[in-house]
Amino acid sequence: MRNLTLLTDLYQLTMINGYFEKNIHEDVVVFDMFFRKNACNGGYTIVCGIDQFVEYIKNINFSDEDLKYLKSLNLFSDKFLTFLKDFKFTGDIYSVEEGTIMFPNEPILTVKAPLYQAQLIETALLTIVNFQSLIATKASRVCFAAQGDPVFEFGLRRAQGPDAGTYGARAAMIGGCNATANVLAGKLFDVPVVGTQAHSWVQKFDTELEAFEAYADIYPDKCLLLIDTYNVLNSGLPNAIKVFKNLREKGHKPLGIRLDSGDLHYLSKECKKALEEEGFTDISITASNDLDEHTISNLKSEGAAINSWGVGTKLITSADSPSLGGVYKLAASFNGDKIEPKIKLSEDPEKINNPGYKKVIRIYNEDNKAEADLIMLHDEKIDESKPLTVFHPVYTWKSKVFNNYTVKELHKPLFINGKCMYEHKPVMKIRDYVQNELNTLWDEYRRFSNPQTYKVDLSKDLWDLKNNMIDSKNFYNKSS
Incomplete structure (x- = not known):
């Protein structure tokens, strides 16, 4: 794994420098990564890229060459650059398992760490997970359209560079492809190659x-x-x-x-x-x-005598939906052991984040079908022996009571106090996990046109916290 420490936006470093100068860089904070709209304009998103992100965290290290370059920018003091020389991630990171199906506004990954550490890793996290999640989701849609026929990833020559071609092939395999034409991906990730x-x-x-x-x-x-x-x-x-x-x-x-x-x-x-x-x-x-899920679906419905598919450009670039808008937002700060929730307001309601230190649970019915997700504060508990009521976070009169159900907490530790807790899994094993995840979804969430919206609700405690903070900070309704 090459050193990606400087794979960041400059403003991450200028902010960290500012935190350092104001002596707040060691304050412990909580950031969430989430997306606001599903990949490919669909009904779900497959989380991918966690393995590469873990390797990035393990290998963060400002080399002498890195520090020399930063010094040449004339933005940072020698004292700050000396501080960076000993940089090491010491915080906690919780994430859903790679291959998990997720939905808008749910924390994919939560970072609890000193402010300067949590801030530095934002850009690399987003570029790694956004891209691979996009391609994994696109691949799953293509494979769904193929109705069980083998699908081969052929996109390397049309990808936006070697990294996109190689990690895109990995993501495509996780999303359901049977093999790739990319020989380097075959070697690196131990997946089948074809050609x-x-x-x-x-x-x-x-x-x-x-x-x-x-x-x-x-x-x-x-x-x-x-x-x-x-x-x-x-x-x-x-x-x-x-x-x-x-x-x-x-x-x-x-x-x-x-x-x-x-x-x-x-x-x-x-x-x-x-x-x-x-x-x-x-x-x-x-x-x-130039195949994609729509073309394949049409050919299948017309009765084409095709029983395997080579999909390149429109898969590796996700041509009709070329980005996943995952974001990374401050959700809380710690004052000693006390959690101080943070919220960002916006005239666009979609851009108001859920405050606090949180977790996500998934609710399954007796047939192991996913029925809804609940975003909760980290210390809340669910008693599965009692009925569970969830309600729409905006249209609160829309509610549902679950009786015969089970729940699963989606977040697992990647790092605790800087120690890696993550267990690497082969790509083909993650691919199997994705297929099991997809089997828990109703087909209504997987269709290409007007997919059903999956229920993502807030616990009553989180809903109250969010709305009280909005009311207290709503400057638009306050007289000047």
Whole structure:
């Protein structure tokens, strides 16, 4: 893991310097990371990137070169730079497990630490978790559209740089993809890799048939042919069938064909018909070419004969929704052992944060379906033997009483007093966890158009705290 200590906005350092000069840098504070709108304009968001964030925290260290550069900016005193030289994270961080399904305004991650430490890590946290959560969510939508067909991540060449391509591939795998074309991601994260040939392979040979025969000769048991270099039905498909027959006679089983252009619905059905007539009834027909969840959903509904999908540009860039607006807000400050809640007001109600030191619980019914989440103050308890009433945080007359239910606290410790408590998990194990999480959601929350809004409510104590603070600080309704 390379040192990302200076992966921050300059104003983080100028603020820390100010805290240092005013001797409040050691004050213990609480920050929450959350988002206000779901990724991809959908009904849920998959949290991803926690593993990389943990490595970032473990490796924070201002090198001599870093301090020399900061000194050159003429913004910081030698005393402050000397202070930074011994920087080490000593606080607490609680987070949901990587792969957890989350919803707007819920704390994904809560930091309790000295002010200068909590402030420094904001930018890196947001850039790591926002991007990977976005791509994991996009991938889960693509896989949902594929209805169980294998989905392969093909986006490296269109990603916004090597890091986006590599960590985006990781996130796509966590979101549900079966394999990636990114070899470095395969090595780093121990995930399956896939790939056959490009059009340039076919073009290099004198004839398309010669190109196919050469590939089949080298990879007789992994022969999947790209058949749209010249003409799918008049050239590519007949040549592929010739090669497949030859492989079959030699005792090999061809894998299939790939279509990368044209009318995928029509071409796939014609290809399937011709292949089945020659006895190739269980062969793979893979489609690529600027696919996303909407295109795949349409092709599936039209009855396209495609049974695996290569998804690149629109997945790795989340083309129709290219950012997740996760934020990091001060929620509380400690005065000794006393918690002093903090709130930010805005004319936009969405931008008013939930104050205090908090946690999130998820409420499940007797069929293990997620029914609602409750944001609570950290010391509140739930007695599952008693009915639980939740209410809408704005339209408070909307309420629901749960009787036969169970609850789960979503936050787990990543660091306690600076000691790492996090247990690294393989990407494919996180992927399995995501699938289990998605199985707890009703399909109404997963649909692409007008998904149902999942219930995220505030406990009565938190609701009272928030509204009392709004009333006490509401300058708009006070006379001058």
